[in-house]
Structure formats: C-alpha cells, structure tokens
Amino acid sequence: MTPLAIDVEGLTKRFSGRAVVDKVSLKVPAGEVWGFLGPNGSGKTTTIRMLCGLLKPDGGRGTCLGLDILAEADAIKRQVGYMTQRFSFYEDLTVRENLDFVARLYALPDRRRQVEATMDRVGLASRRSQLAGSLSGGWKQRLALAACMMHAPKLLLLDEPTAGVDPQARREFWAEIHALARDGVTVLVSTHYMDEAERCDRIAYIAYGRLLAVGTVKEVVAGADLSTWIATGPGRDDVARRLARVPGVATAVFGPSLHVSATDPTVLRRAIEPFRGDPRLAWREAEPSLEDVFIHLIESATAAREKAA
Amino acid sequence: MLSVVARVVAMTIKELIQLRRDRLTFGMILGVPVMQLLIFGYAINADPKQLPTVLISQDRGQIERNIVGALERSGYFRIVAQVSGETEAERLVAEGAAAFVVTIPDRFTRDLLRGERPQLLIEADATDPAATSNAVAALSQLPRTALRHDLPGLVAEPGFEVVIHRRYNPEGLSAYNIVPGLLGVILTMTMVLMTSLAVTRETERGTMENLLAMPLNPAEVMAGKVLPYIVIGYIQVAVVLLAARFLFQVPMLGSLGLLTVALLAFLLANLAVGLTFSAIARNQLQAMQMTFFFFLPSILLSGFMFPFRGMPG
Numbered sequence: 001m002t003p004l005a006i007d008v009e010g011l012t013k014r015f016s017g018r019a020v021v022d023k024v025s026l027k028v029p030a031g032e033v034w035g036f037l038g039p040n041g042s043g044k045t046t047t048i049r050m051l052c053g054l055l056k057p058d059g060g061r062g063t064c065l066g067l068d069i070l071a072e073a074d075a076i077k078r079q080v081g082y083m084t085q086r087f088s089f090y091e092d093l094t095v096r097e098n099l100d101f102v103a104r105l106y107a108l109p110d111r112r113r114q115v116e117a118t119m120d121r122v123g124l125a126s127r128r129s130q131l132a133g134s135l136s137g138g139w140k141q142r143l144a145l146a147a148c149m150m151h152a153p154k155l156l157l158l159d160e161p162t163a164g165v166d167p168q169a170r171r172e173f174w175a176e177i178h179a180l181a182r183d184g185v186t187v188l189v190s191t192h193y194m195d196e197a198e199r200c201d202r203i204a205y206i207a208y209g210r211l212l213a214v215g216t217v218k219e220v221v222a223g224a225d226l227s228t229w230i231a232t233g234p235g236r237d238d239v240a241r242r243l244a245r246v247p248g249v250a251t252a253v254f255g256p257s258l259h260v261s262a263t264d265p266t267v268l269r270r271a272i273e274p275f276r277g278d279p280r281l282a283w284r285e286a287e288p289s290l291e292d293v294f295i296h297l298i299e300s301a302t303a304a305r306e307k308a309a
Numbered sequence: 310m311l312s313v314v315a316r317v318v319a320m321t322i323k324e325l326i327q328l329r330r331d332r333l334t335f336g337m338i339l340g341v342p343v344m345q346l347l348i349f350g351y352a353i354n355a356d357p358k359q360l361p362t363v364l365i366s367q368d369r370g371q372i373e374r375n376i377v378g379a380l381e382r383s384g385y386f387r388i389v390a391q392v393s394g395e396t397e398a399e400r401l402v403a404e405g406a407a408a409f410v411v412t413i414p415d416r417f418t419r420d421l422l423r424g425e426r427p428q429l430l431i432e433a434d435a436t437d438p439a440a441t442s443n444a445v446a447a448l449s450q451l452p453r454t455a456l457r458h459d460l461p462g463l464v465a466e467p468g469f470e471v472v473i474h475r476r477y478n479p480e481g482l483s484a485y486n487i488v489p490g491l492l493g494v495i496l497t498m499t500m501v502l503m504t505s506l507a508v509t510r511e512t513e514r515g516t517m518e519n520l521l522a523m524p525l526n527p528a529e530v531m532a533g534k535v536l537p538y539i540v541i542g543y544i545q546v547a548v549v550l551l552a553a554r555f556l557f558q559v560p561m562l563g564s565l566g567l568l569t570v571a572l573l574a575f576l577l578a579n580l581a582v583g584l585t586f587s588a589i590a591r592n593q594l595q596a597m598q599m600t601f602f603f604f605l606p607s608i609l610l611s612g613f614m615f616p617f618r619g620m621p622g
Contacts, residue, residue, distance in 0.1 A: 054522055078524045088519035105523045 005030040005155050005186035006051060008062025008069065013046050013055065021046045022209035023060065028188060028202075030154070033181045035200035036190040039298055043209040044190040045085060048157045051188070052082040065155055078106070081153035085160045087140045091133025095124050095143055098132050099150065106151040114150060122146040122176070138169030145176065149185075156180065158189040162196065174199050194291050205294060207301045213293070221293050227268050228261040228288040235280035239272075246271045247303065250296040261292045333595045337602060344602075348609050356443050357619030361389040362409040363398045368417040372456070376413060376429065379455035385444035386411075398432075402476065408434045408441055408618060421456075421468050428472045435475035437486040440616030445473055488553040490613040495545055496572075497579050498604060500538055504583025505596040507534050513592050535580045542576040543569075 006028035013021040021043040028034050038044050049055040051064055053073030062069055067076045089098045099118055103111045119125040122142045127135065132143060141161055149156060158177075162170045174196065177187055181201075189200070197203050198217055205213040205220065213220045231239060236258035240251045249262045249271045262268035276283055288296075328335055362380065366373050380386040389407060392398050401407040412430040420427035431448060433441045448471050456468055478485045508531075511517040520530055546569075553559040582603060590596035608614055 052522055054518075074524065074526075077522060082519075082522040084515065084518050084522070086515040086518075088515040088517075090516060091514070102523070105525055 002029040002031065003066070004028060004063075005032075006062070006064055006188065008051070008060060008064075010060035011047065011050055011057050011062065012059035013043075013050060014058050020209050021050065021057075024206065024209070024211050025060075026062075026204060026211070026214070028186060030186050031181060031184050032201040033177060033187045033189070033199070035197045035203040036188055036206070037192070037197055037203055037294065038190075038206035042206045044206060045159055046209075047206070048082070048159050048188070048190065051076075052080045052157050053077045054082070078151075079153055079155070081148035081151070081156045083144050083148045083156070083158045083161050085163070087132075087144060089132050089140075089143060089147060092131060094129050094131055095119065095135070096128040098143065099147055102147045102150055108151060118146050118150050138165050138173075141165050141169065141173065145173070149180065154185060156185055156187045156189075158187065160190050160192070162191060162193065170196070194289075194294075197290055205297060207298050208305060210301070212297045212301060217290055221288060221290060224288065224293040224296060225263055226261045226288040226293055226296055227263070227265040228259055228286050228292050229268065229272055229283055230286045231258045231260065231272075231275070231281045231283050232256050233278075233281040235275075235278050239275045239278070239281070242275075243271060248300075250292070250299045252292065252295050254291075259286075259289070259292050259295075261288055261296050263296070331595075333590075333598060337598050341602065341605070344606065348606055352610060352620045353615045354619030355439070355615055357440055357616050358384045358444075359387040360385055360408040360441065360444055360618055361406060362386040362411055363401050363407040364388050364391045365393070365395065365398055365410060365412045366391065367415040368413050370418055372418045372421060373413055376411075376451070376455050379451055380411065382454070383444075383447045383450070385447050402432070402434050405434075409444070417469070424468075426468065426470050428470045430472050430474065432474040432476050435478040435481055437612070437616055437618075438475075438478065438481040438483050439486070440618045442481070445475075448473060484557045484559055487613075488549070488557050488559045490611070492546065492549045492553075493575070493611065494608055494613055495549060496542055496575065497607060498600075499545065500542055500576060500579035501583040501586070501603060502597065502600045503538050503541070504534060504580050505586035505590065505600050506593050507538075508584060508587030509590050509593045509596040512587075531584060535577075535584070538580055539573070539576055543572070546572055 004027050006026050009025045011021055011024040011026075012019060024043070024047055036044050036048070046055065050057045050069065053064075053069060053076040056073070057069065064076050065079050067079070069076065090101070093101065096115060096119065099115045100111065103115050108114050116125070119128055122145065124139070124143060124146060127139065132140065135143060145158075145161065148158075162173055165173065170193075177189065178199075181187055189196070191197065200217075202214070202216050203220060204211055213223060215223060233256070236253060236256070239260075240253055240258050243249055243251050243260060248264060248267050249260060251261075252259045260268065260272055262271065272283070275281065328338075364377065377388060381388065386409060388411075390401060392401070395410075395412075398407070398410045398412075402410060410430075410432040412432070414427065414430065417427045417429070429451075431445075433445055435441060451471055452469050475481055508517075511520065521527075550561065554561060583600070586596050586599040586603070590599055610620065611617075612620075
C-alpha cells in the first residue's frame with residue numbers, strides 16, 4: 001500500500017464560533033494529484049492552511065508527510081510547498097531576488113545554482129532581472145510555483161493557483177503539475193475550473209466546511225446517482241426560472257442548453273412534465289456532468305442547512 | 310448640472326460610509342483635535358514663567374529681600390533654593406533643577422547706598438534660549454522696580470547694575486538647542502514610521518502569509534525587520550552629528566561612545582513602538598495615522614518645539 005501524504009481526520013476550525021471547516025477527513029496517497037473543489041468561502045483555504053501548519057485546528061488530528069499537524073507544524077512548513085491564493089512575493093524585487101530570498105530562508109545548499117536551475121526549469125531565466133510586480137498573471141503564477149517547489153517538497157498545497165490565468169498558461173501549469181507528480185510529489189490543488197478537476201487523479205468537494213464527495217471524477221459522478229435531462233431551445237430561461245423553486249431539482253444553464261438534475265428520477269420526470277410539450281424546446285436524457293453533480297451537491301447542502309435552521 | 314450634484318453626493322456618501330467603517334481614522338478625526346487642544350492648551354507655553362532660581366546671597370538684609378521680591382513679582386522667577394557656594398549652584402543648574410542663579414555680592418547694600426552702582430550677577434541656563442529669553446528681558450526692569458518702595462529717592466536710579474551671564478550658550482544661538490534636538494525628532498519619526506509600515510506592508514500585500522508558511526518564526530521576521538533600521542538609524546545619527554559640527558558649528562563636548570550606547574536604547578524603544586503599531590494597524594494608512602498620533606505629542610512635549618520649562622510640573 002502506498003503511504004499517505006495527507007492523512008487527517010475530523011479536522012475542524014471555528015472562527016468566532018462558526019465552524020468554517022467541519023470534521024474534514026482526507027486520505028491522500030503519495031504521488032497523486034488531488035483537486036480540491038467547492039464554492040467560495042466553503043473552507044478550502046482554511047483546510048489548506050491547517051494542512052501546512054499555518055493554522056492550528058480546533059479539532060481533529062492527523063499527519064502530513066507523516067508529521068503531526070498539531071505537534072510538528074514547523075517541520076511540516078519545511079517540507080511542504082504552499083502556494084497562496086494571492087500572489088505573495090515581493091513585487092519590488094526581481095524574479096531572481098525573490099527566488100534567492102526563498103532559497104536563503106530554506107537554507108538551500110548551493111543556493112546560486114539552485115536558483116538558476118529553478119529559473120531555467122520554469123522558463124523564467126530570460127526574465128530574471130524583471131521586477132516581479134511587472135510580470136503578467138501567468139508569469140507571476142510560475143514564479144510562485146517555482147518559489148514553493150524550490151526546496152523540493154514532497155507535498156505541494158496549491159490554493160487556486162490558476163485563478164485569473166489564461167488558458168495557455170493554465171495548460172502549461174498543469175503539464176508542470178503532472179511532471180512533478182511523476183517525480184513522486186503529491187499535489188493538492190484547489191480550483192474552480194471543471195476542466196482542471198478532470199485532470200486530477202481524485203477530487204474532493206467541500207461546501208459549508210464539510211466534505212460532500214471524494215473520489216475520481218467518475219466515482220463522484222456515479223456516487224451522486226443523478227438523473228439529468230437537457231433542454232435545448234429559446235424557452236430554456238423560462239423553464240429554469242420556474243423549476244428553480246421545485247425542491248430536489250437543480251438547474252443550470254449552459255449556453256443554449258438547460259440542465260435539469262435530480263436524484264429521484266420520478267421527481268425529475270414530474271418536474272419537467274409540464275414543459276415537455278413546449279415546441280420551442282428539445283428534451284433529451286443525458287449523463288450528468290461533473291458540474292451538474294456539484295450544483296446538485298451545493299443545492300442540496302444549502303437546502304439541508306435551511307431546513308436545519 | 311443636476312447630474313453633477315448627484316455624482317458629488319454619491320461620492321460624498323461613499324466617503325462617509327468608508328470613514329465610518331474605518332474606526333481608527335474616525336477615532337483619529339475626533340481624537341487628534343481633542344488631544345491637540347489639551348496639549349496646546351495646558352502644556353504648551355511659549356512664555357514660561359516661575360522659572361526655578363537659585364539664590365547666592367552674601368549680603369543678607371532688606372535690600373536682598375527687595376531684590377528677591379522684585380524678581381518674584383516679575384512672575385518669571387521662583388526661588389527654589391538658597392545656597393552658600395557657587396559649586397552647589399552650578400550643580401543645580403547642570404542637573405536642570407534651576408534655570409537661574411542670582412548672586413548678590415558681599416557689601417552690595419553698602420555700595421548701593423554709597424551710590425557706587427554695585428553689580429547683581431544673574432547666570433541663566435541658555436541651552437534653550439527660547440526658554441529663558443523673556444525672563445532675561447524682564448531683568449532690565451529690575452534695577453528700577455526693586456528699590457522703588459523702600460528707598461525712594463535715596464538712591465540715584467538705577468541704583469545697581471544687572472550683569473547677565475548666559476551659561477553654556479553665551480551667544481544665545483538657537484542652533485545649540487535645535488540641532489541636537491533634531492536628532493531625536495528625526496530618529497523618532499523615521500524609526501517609528503518605517504517599522505510600522507514595514508510589517509503592515511507585508512500583511513497588506515499578502516506576503517506575510519507566505520513568510521509564515523516558510524520556515525521562519527515571527528521573532529525572526531521581527532529581528533530581520535528591525536535590524537536594517539538600526540543601521541539606518543546610526544547612519545542618520547552620523548549625518549546629523551556631522552552636519553551639526555560642520556554646517557551649524559555645534560560643538561560635540563560629551564562622550565561619543567556613551568551617545569552611541571544610549572542611542573541604541575532610544576532606537577530600540579522607537580522601533581518597538583513602530584512594531585507595536587504595525588501589529589495593531591490593518592493597513593499602511595492606519596499605521597501612518599498611529600505614527601502621527603504618537604509623533605505629535607512626543608514632539609510637542611519633548612521641549613523641542615516649545616520650552617520644557619513652560620510645561621506643568
């Protein structure tokens with residue numbers, strides 16, 4: 001059995017009494033790439049910060065790279081690479097100066113050569129003397145990635161690394177992630193992009209601080225046990241509006257199409273029945289997409305919370 | 310025209326909302342004027358009176374009482390001690406316990422009655438000329454007012470001469486007070502401001518998060534932040550001392566080594582204040598406001614802007 005890079009149980013964090021992360025348990029085998037998905041404010045960043053030893057959990061226990069997240073936070077910091085959501089390097093330092101600073105902090109041997117090698121590896125060599133603040137979004141993200149992997153961490157925690165980055169740069173970024181994974185690095189990357197979720201070995205979906213689904217994309221889609229119908233045509237917005245109030249049914253408009261999903265096929269059939277005769281719409285049953293599953297997950301979680309409150 | 314008004318009103322409302330959210334700024338807007346009022350009103354007096362004065366009298370009697378009475382009536386002098394020797398008086402002035410030494414020489418009364426115009430010696434601590442200049446000016450009236458009641462017509466006016474010695478600063482150069490004082494002002498301002506901004510900048514730009522995620526503990530972050538400013542502080546000291554010596558001809562009489570050591574304590578104290586502000590402030594603007602809040606009373610009450618002697622004891 002492969003060792004676990006992340007093995008936490010019941011991880012909980014409260015901010016002023018409110019549980020931002022609520023009993024999250026994760027077992028990430030070494031060498032896998034995991035996608036961490038969930039709406040804004042669902043607790044992704046807080047979870048990642050607890051994993052890398054930045055934040056002390058209020059409850060739960062576990063290890064990162066075999067190190068206890070409560071007792072050995074400092075050791076974890078030395079062995080984990082954490083890329084913050086916001087660009088957090090010095091905009092008034094050059095690319096090389098930023099990397100040199102990080103190399104010094106980690107007391108890397110043969111610092112100069114390491115910095116050069118890192119710049120070569122991520123293609124920043126020609127921009128070594130450019131101020132980090134003047135880099136475009138994609139290059140900033142590369143610099144940040146370069147900085148957090150320079151000390152050769154065995155675990156990378158990347159918090160929305162591709163937010164605001166163009167598709168080309170995202171593709172190259174993911175190529176780099178997979179290259180790292182081939183070298184045995186474990187990667188946990190939070191994202192809002194469905195296509196990025198599909199590039200991961202496994203995904204974890206979190207909402208309101210709770211993990212709602214864990215597994216491969218296929219497993220998560222299958223696990224939701226969702227039925228989906230797609231309506232295409234000019235009347236889709238009307239239908240979406242009227243179906244929005246139906247309990248147990250989730251809707252999402254994708255361009256010309258409307259996706260309607262529910263766990264109970266009979267509920268779904270009954271809900272769409274009044275609109276089946278609409279001559280402006282063409283209906284067909286379809287496999288639910290990952291996004292349909294996420295919309296369903298968040299909507300049922302919201303409904304459950306409202307019911308509880 | 311109407312739309313101009315609407316846009317200005319929209320901006321005004323937005324500003325007011327932001328101001329209300331930023332509690333600290335709001336507090337400053339109310340707090341700073343109140344503080345200024347209190348400090349200016351109570352503590353600052355550009356015309357200090359009741360200055361502590363030491364009396365050396367070698368001629369006890371009615372004339373002595375008249376002179377002391379006249380000095381005290383002028384409002385500028387307050388006899389705090391009567392000593393017998395000059396060494397004792399000198400010590401009190403050097404310690405700052407007294408601003409003036411009045412010496413009534415032996416046979417003063419006799420010489421006065423003989424019409425020989427005896428000399429009354431008044432030594433003033435002139436390190437801060439602004440603090441004592443009004444009192445010194447008031448002395449010119451002394452020979453006429455002192456003896457008006459007791460010896461009217463008996464002595465030809467003016468019956469005696471007032472000799473004024475300005476100790477430490479005979480030419481009354483204000484540079485002697487201002488330039489060394491500037492050292493403190495410059496250091497306080499830069500040290501507090503720079504450190505309070507230095508840490509807040511990290512928080513504001515999100516780089517603090519990264520620093521904390523790396524193998525670096527808060528004490529190391531603080532030490533690394535403070536160290537460069539200690540060096541900068543000493544560079545400033547060197548610049549001020551050189552300028553004092555060569556531009557303003559202010560002599561350096563004390564021990565440079567002692568100054569260097571004492572300055573370290575001063576620098577560290579200021580840096581600590583700056584770090585404290587940076588820990589409380591949520592952004593650089595707040596840090597700057599706090600620095601201002603600290604700087605204003607510290608400069609107004611330091612004796613640099615207004616004479617220390619004029620402040621309530």
